[in-house]
Amino acid sequence: MSYLKRVRTQNPLVHNITNLVVAPFTANGLLALGASPFMAYAHEEVADVAKMSGAVVLNIGTLDDKVVQAIRLAGQSANAHHVPVVLDPVGAGATTYRTETVQMLVRELRLTVLRGNVAEVANVIGESWSIKGVDAGSGEGDRIGIAERAAHKLGCVVVITGKEDIITDGQSTFLTSNGHALLTQVTGAGCLLSSVIGAFTAIAESGADLLGSVVEALAFYGVAAELAAERTAHQGPGSFQIELLNQLAQVTPDLLAERAQIRQIHGGAI
Structure with missing residues (x-):
């Protein structure tokens, strides 16, 4: 059974602590995929929601101290109950607060997947790469x-996303080439x-299964974007977003x- 079919069969609950700009789009995208979104932020319940979820997706797009604490509580609960954790380090490197917050999170939490652009990922691990707002700068x-x-x-x-997406566990590395430039014109794509990746990690049956599920998530999302662009040619990003x-x-x-379009460049087969 393909990972996509597993997602639609199992309908995993995905707990999202995401940013206020993208919450409705994220929830609707997960529903369209066949997953079940749960958008919970209150300190009083995030640990309970994380515990009963198939995956927890943590997104630092719109930060304040309350959001940071909610993220920590949800992540700690997910770790304690062996629930996959996906971290999206939006804008890491753009401000000191953002960078220090995400570096604290990777120290305190056990991540399953880190998903960002190259500048964000570089800044998470203390390497230098220019960033412009929440977008990777030239470099x-x-x-x-x-x-x-x-x-x-x-x-x-x-996962480092870009014109060609990189997916690696440090031993095996894959590239996916699906997608479309219109994704860069839709806030929250x-x-x-990241939340779609969360849904796919939720149905991975073992550690060895995990990398394959994430690779398929990237290819799936890219194929959906290509088809959406084909069906809305010359209509612009608004129509593309709905068709996605x-x-x-x-x-x-x-x-x-x-x-x-998937190719392996390092490591053993999955």
Whole structure:
């Protein structure tokens, strides 16, 4: 059974502590995929919600001290109950507060997946890469090397998104080439991807299964974006955003297998 089919069969509960800019889009995207979103932020309940979830997705997009504490409480509960944790370090490196917060989180929490652009991931592990707002700035560097070093340092799967996405556990490294440039014109497209990854990690049946589920999540999201762009050609990012939700619901395992562009560059098979 494909990972996508597992998600739709099992309907995993995904607990999201995400930013206020993207919460409705994220919830609708998870519903379209076939997962069940839970958007809980209150300190009084985040530990309980995390405990009963299939995955917890932590997003630092709009930070304040209350959000940081909610993230810590949810992450600690997820770790205690063996629930996968996906961290999206939005804008790490853009401000001191943001960078110090995410570096505290990776010290305190055991991550399953870290998903960000190259600048965010580099700044999480203390390496230098320019950043503009919450977007990766221009720069020269070894994106694959940064991903693999981050995976080794943090002991988790690392995803660096870009024109070509990198997925690595530090031993095996894959590239996925699906997607479309219109994703960069929709606020929250990356944040939704992190939550989609959360849904796929929730149905991974073992540690060895984890990397394969994340690779398929990236390919699936990219294929949905390609189909959405094809169906809304010349209509602009607003129509694309709505059609992306449609395609998250309509891409089948067979269509995904036909269109997925995945290649392995390091390590053993999954």
